[in-house]
Amino acid sequence: MEMFQSGDKKPARDPHGFFSPAGRALGGLVGPRVKWVVVVLAILVSGAAFAFAGQPKAVSTTAASLPDSAESAQVNALRAQLPSSGVAPAIVVYKAASGAVDVTAVEASRDRGVAAVKQWAPSAGAQSGAPGTPGGTGGPSSGAIPPQLSADKGTALVVVPLKADLPDGANADAVKALRAAVREGLPAGLTATVTGGPAFGADIGAVFEGADIRLLAATAGVVAILLLITYRSPWLWLVPLTVVGTGDQVASKALTVLSRISDVRADGAVTGITSVLVFGAGTNYALLLIARYREELRRTEDRHEAMRAALRSAAPAILASGGTVTLALLSLGLADDPFARSLGYAGALGIVVALLYALLVLPAAMVMFGRRLFWPFVPRVGTLDPSHAGVWRRLGDAVTGRPVVVAVSSVAVLVVLALGGLSLSVGQSPNEQFLKKPEAVVGQEQLAAAFPAGTSEPATIITRASAAAAVTDAAKGVDGVQQVRTAGGDDRFVELSAVLDASPGTTKAFDRVKALRTAVHAVPGADALVGGSDAEALDAKTTADRDRLVLFPVILGIVVVVLMLLLRSVVAAVLLVTTVVATYVASLGASWFAFRHLLDYPPLAVSTPLLAFLFLVALGVDYNIFLTTRAREEASEGAPAREAIVRALAVTGGVITSAGILLAAVFAVLGVLPLVQLAQIGVIVGFGVLLDTLVVRSILVPALVSLLGERFWWPSHPTGGRPVRA
The missing domain is CATH 3.30.70 (Alpha-Beta Plaits)
Structure with a gap:
């Protein structure tokens, strides 16, 4: 039977909407002659980046990552004026x-x-x-x-x-x-x-000495192994690995230049996470494009035409995915935390480079070698794509056959995992940031055992010289302040040093700093401010709380807008974003349970929840983009929503699962650096990507699409009003 969306029969719309022109334009760069021009230009540009990028701007390791408006940052600014x-x-x-x-x-x-x-x-x-x-x-x-x-x-x-x-x-x-x-x-x-x-x-x-080499070697090794397993070809994997690896190094050189002309800090953490982003995202894009190219080679004899068709279909989804991640990273420019801002700009630059190499260089490089690149499993014209009747087709039929049971069960799994985060704690002390105790931590622990807890990191008070005595008395009257001494000054300002009875970076230390600030702020005419390491940690936590409040809705808004431009469906956009947010909450809960009960990790660093949210929402939605854009293609040919999503799962299930496993493994590589924050980000994002790939994208989303039917595409429909075959 046939269902009609309107009374008029209209031609099918382009299923990729806003991003379609880019896909068609990119197809013009893989012709018999043009491909050589593209590859040669890529080699020249890459060589120039390696030769002329220079060194990044030097940064101070002791510089606090705080906005200028933070009280502790103001203390540092005033201290800089003292003798x-x-x-x-x-x-x-x-x-x-x-x-x-x-x-x-x-x-x-x-x-x-x-x-x-x-x-x-x-x-x-x-x-x-x-x-x-x-x-x-x-x-x-x-x-x-x-x-x-x-x-x-x-x-x-x-x-x-x-x-x-x-x-x-x-x-x-x-x-x-x-x-x-x-x-x-x-x-x-x-x-x-x-x-x-x-x-x-x-x-x-x-920790970061030789980090670039260790990260690059570990990441490239993981990617090489997974590409070998995915393609089962002795040399096919070399092409995407070479292209993505070159893109990663070009992105690193571009970040070096950016650090010299802006306030972006190219320190070890920023460059390490950026490299993981470039490798992970670039390889994901390569997997999707090559899978579509192989599919088209079964339909078209001319490899150049096959790549054009692959780009017309895959490039819009890749651009939407990369655009989502880039815009989400750029939104970190709204953060007060200088580290988050630097990571946002650096990561956005890296993703743009990954997109350029995946959509410009990789297609040209692939068509240079022809079908023999896929040996021994060479795709031949007319051969059946085994994915159409494979395990993913059977899974899709099973999921959509009982959508209510599957959807409820999937949601129950996510809720149970999320419960692990009920006792979530945020805020690491300096002693807790290393996986292995370095000498600085050992010394800090020796101090804490032998002297008043805050001896090594006293609070710093800056006050006007005329009120120094009154501020000293006020500070001495605060519970937990063990001694207050003059530490310097001039005729304008005096610096006081206050030893607290709390270990640095603890909740008790934060409470002492708050009480100290309240007391000295109340001294008339003193304009007193409290800084020091505990005050900086407290201000960093306050800054992170503010950044989460501002950036969570901004990132969600970006993802929703991109999905609506791509799918032209409000229902689809809201549904997919909701599932990705559920994945984040579940991953955070499960990871926190593992950190506390299995790995004995300290609380999360203050910036970790925001960064994990950014990566999981922006990167996690990739797989739903790849799935639903293919479903929209099938629907544009007249397939009902249920059949469209099953077909899409059948043909994309293998490649998207490979991409998810690869991205999770790449983030796990952050564990080669012995910093707790990077290890925690790697675990949260890696587990979340696997959860999104194996449960949300493969099971929950198809079940929800089956339940919604054609309403999933509301208010538009891929057929443009033509009848939908049931």
Whole structure:
């Protein structure tokens, strides 16, 4: 029987709508002669990028990732105007195996350390000593303050000040020299450990030493293995891997240039995540295009015409997918967090490069080698595509045969997984950010065990000099503030150092900072501000909360608009976005359960929920785009919604599943870097991509489309009013 959408018979509409002209235009770049021009130009452009990109702009490892409006950032700005500015204290912790520390040996070690870092020390003539003491934040001098001893005299500490604005390399060299010098000649049973801001910066930098090579090797290895399994060809995998790998390196060079002409920071975390995005997205696009090309080779003798047809069909979906990810990443420009902004711009640049190489270079490279590239499974004209009657066709029939049961069961699975996130905790302390404890963390723990918890990272108060006494009294009256000392200043502002009774980065420390701010803000005429590492962590958490509130709806809005432009259906767009958000919530819940009960991980970093949401929503919707655009093609030929989605699942199931597994594996590669945040992002996004690929896209969406029927395409319909065959 036939169902009519209107009384008039109209020609079928182009199923790809807004993105169709681009697909047709790209088809013109794979002709017999043009393909060679495209490949040669790609080689020249890539070579120029490798040759002339230069080095990224140096950044300071100790620079806080905070907006200028944050109170702790304002404190840093005011400190920079004081005579004691530009100082980052490295703290040396001496611990005796038994009994009291040898003070004479500690003083000799301290002097060696001060001499070793002289070239990296601030020019101010203050002394080295204990945190919070007068002169304890300045540069070395001959009259050094004695070491500060713990109550049991088994631990001592001294401060060796370094310049606060050292770039990564210089800071690492200074800390390395300090660590070597203070350990030289120590008596048996006495150890020296260097911690503090510069040490944490150096240890974070060490995490990313050789990171580019490790990430590239691991990612390329994973992609190569999965492409070999997918194509079962000894050489087909080399073409997409070479194209995507080249695109990744060009994106890296482009990011280098961007870092020099803008405020984008090309640090290890940004470049690492960008590389994963380029490799993951670029390979996904390649898998979809090659699958469609192979399908067309079974219909068309001319390989150039087959690629044109493949581009007309696949390019709109790829452009919609890449456009969604690019716009979502660019939306991070609205974030207050400088790290998120840098990652957004860098990632968007990387995705654009991945799109260019996937849609311009890869098609030309593929048609250069002809059908023999697919050996031993060469697609021949007239041969039946096995996918039409394969396992995915059978799965589609089974799902749409009992859509209510399948949909309810799938939703139940997502709800159960989401329940794991009920106790979700966000906010890592500095000691919790490493998978393996570096020296800076060990030293921090030794300090916490022997001295008041906040000794190593005191809060910093900046007040007008005229109100310094009143602010000091107000600060001393705050519960949990153990001592307040003058740490520097001039005739305009005074810097105070307040030692808290809470370990750095903890909820208790945040509560102390809030109470301290309330107290000093109330002092008339003081204009007092509270900063320091705990205040920075608190402000970072506040910033992340604000960014999530702003960016979650922005990202969802971008995805909905792109889906409506592509599918011209409000129902389809809202439904698909809803399923992807459900995937995010379920993945976050399941991952958090694993972090707490299986992996013993600390709370999530403050920016992790936002980044995981961005990647899962923007990348996760890719697979639904690939599925539903193919379903719209089938529907444009007159197939009912149920049959259209089953056919689409049958022909795209294998390639999309391969793409999902590959993307999940690529994100898992972030685990080669021993930072907890990157490992957590890798797990959340990797699990979410698998969940979206294997459950949501393969089972839930077909079941929902079957239940909705032709209403899934409302308000338009792919047939443009022609009858739908039942």
